[in-house]
Amino acid sequence: MDIQFLQETLLLLLPGIPLTLALAFGSVLLGFFLALALALLRQSGLRLLDMIARAYVFIFRGSPLLVQMFLIYYGLGQFPAVRDSLFWPLLREPYWCALLSLTLCTAAYASEIIRGGLQSVPYGQIEAAWSCGMTRLQVLRRIVLPVALRQALPAYGNEMISMVKSTSLASIITLMEVTGIAAGLIAETYRALEVFTVAGAIYLAINLVLTRLLQWLEYRLTPHLRAQKSVPLVKHSRQAS
Template identity: 70%
Template sequence: MDFVFLSETFVSLISAIPLTLKLAATSIALGAILALAIALCRLSGILALEWLARSYVFVFRGTPLLVQIFLIYYGLGQFPAVRHSILWPFLRDPYWCAVLALTINTAAYASEIIRGGLLSVPFGQVEAARACGMPRLMQFRRIVLPLAIRQALPGYSNEMISMVKATSLASIITLMEVTGVAGRIISETYRAIEVFIVAGAIYLTINLVLTRLVHLVEHWLSPHLRQPIAHSPAAKVAPALEGDAQ
């Protein structure tokens, strides 16, 4: 194992990390918004919206992301109406084509995760909010959505990790993210094992940091699971009450 080559490869791949993170962050953020809209359509009770959402999930969850990227980047430009539309400056850019493909793909998966989180909210919580006189929008914003996010977050973290790894497919449409730069180095040096070891370590590190961040958010959203602080008044009173009871 040539550690000098590994260090040089690592330095070269570091320059591509910002593009990888930008692709992942943009697609996850836009995909979350789209996924929430799709999940609400599934639960709306309106037959047309429900079947539209079902069809969307079926198509984009049932076809490979690689095919979706090819169709968006190479296929949309075949239509004159697209080339003469206001969207063409974006659709001819490989970055925005990759973001679009990643967004619509992750939205299909994430919508089912969010739908499961919404369905897991206890109905008694909603009834209590109604009894307090909360309007529907306030019920959703203060009661339903926070509880649904807490329930869906463990599953959604897997989807975010998958999106970080899926950014590697953007290299097939000329984007020089981590995998794209790794492929260029391999074509120049013919040393695939060392290069992919370094690239894999970079993806592993990114996902490790992402996992820890999600864990912190999950801990913040679950106050009932936190251990009481040792020097807090509540923690001091609890042992005293236990001693009196004995």
């Protein structure tokens, strides 16, 4: 491969990284709150709310993200009510359409991850909190959510990494993130192998940093694991003395 061309390609693709990060982390952040609401609806015990959440998850998890993005970007503008609404200045922009489609899609997957985390909370801890006089809201905020999020973090980290890669679909609706710029370079140079190699390396670097951050966060949220690691050191020091 031509090393000089790879270096030049890297410099040309770097300006697309901020848009890629904005789409990825914006959709993950907004999708988290929507996913949490959907998971709570599933756990509410009310049949109507549970059916609404189930239908949402079935639709957005069962259909391709690319189709959802096309429907939002190209389809919503066909309705006069949408064009006359207050949301049209946002929905006519490809960035907001991409962010909306990514958010709706990741919320469907993340809601099931969070729901699994909620179900993993031992009921004994909830009963102990009630016996201490906590209200339902206090139990949810102090006991259920911290434990559930800690349990769901590894799987949710995989979803975050997946969303970073899914931002490449935004290039289909004219957004010039990393993949969009790469497609333009290939159209000019006809050197797809080199350009996509550099683009793939950029995604790998982003996900490497994200993986390390998730590992650090999981380490911070699991002090009992750190305590288990310190036990052999204590025993070894006592035997040496």
